[in-house]
Amino acid sequence: AQKVTQAQTEISVVEKEDVTLDCVYETRDTTYYLFWYKQPPSGELVFLIRRNSFDEQNEISGRYSWNFQKSTSSFNFTITASQVVDSAVYFCASSGGSYIPTFGRGTSLIVHP
Amino acid sequence: NAGVTQTPKFQVLKTGQSMTLQCAQDMNHEYMSWYRQDPGMGLRLIHYSVGAGITDQGEVPNGYNVSRSTTEDFPLRLLSAAPSQTSVYFCASSYSGTVNEQFFGPGTRLTVL
DSSP, rough: OOOEEOOOOOOEEETOEEEEEEEEOOOOOOOOOOEEEOOTTTTTOOOEEEEEEEEOOOOETTTTTEEEGGGGGGEEEESSSSOOOGGGEEEEEESSSSSOOOOOEEEEEEEOO | OOOOEOOSSSSEEEOOOOOOEEEEESSSSEEEEEEEETTTTTTEEEEEEETTTTTESSOTTTTTEOOOOOBEEEEEEEESSSGOOOOOEEEEEEETTSOOOOEEEEEEEEOOO
16 A cells, blocks of 8 residues: 655745645555646646656756655655745645555645735 | 536535536546545545446445446446535546546535535
């Protein structure tokens, strides 16, 4: 069974601050996939990134970056120079050999102007 | 391309009533799934399907039925609604099981009185 822990329930920052959302996963699968999704206040779920267990390269996309470290079973997400539009709930998820993905409980990010 | 569509957007039921939440996708995805989202609980998988005619249980299947007669449609049936089923329901689809990102519908907010 897989487990995803997002220990930060809510983070509050002021615009232009950098913020890191933590994600720790547990799995017995040797091949697995990690994801981040964003849920803005409008409610829809939007895919942000996918990583497989063989690719530990960090990824940067504009103000977003992801740090995948197998040694600590972490897949953290950093937003640089946060903006009000980044306010959302962010979910980390994992999937392995079964067809049942596991989602974390989400981190609510509030960016104040 | 509509992506994943869900109807209705909102629904209020009385305890014991039955209803069907509709979900359709036009991306020819084989994998489809239903989640429920409760405050502080993240997303929990109810049922999933890996193709037409094939369905299986997720983490929280009790009280729900599904069927998959076509690739496009994956309805979720509540047989006898209970207040514990008050939740937001999301349908999702993906190209190849759970190794790829999932595309989510807009959600159905269900209240059971």
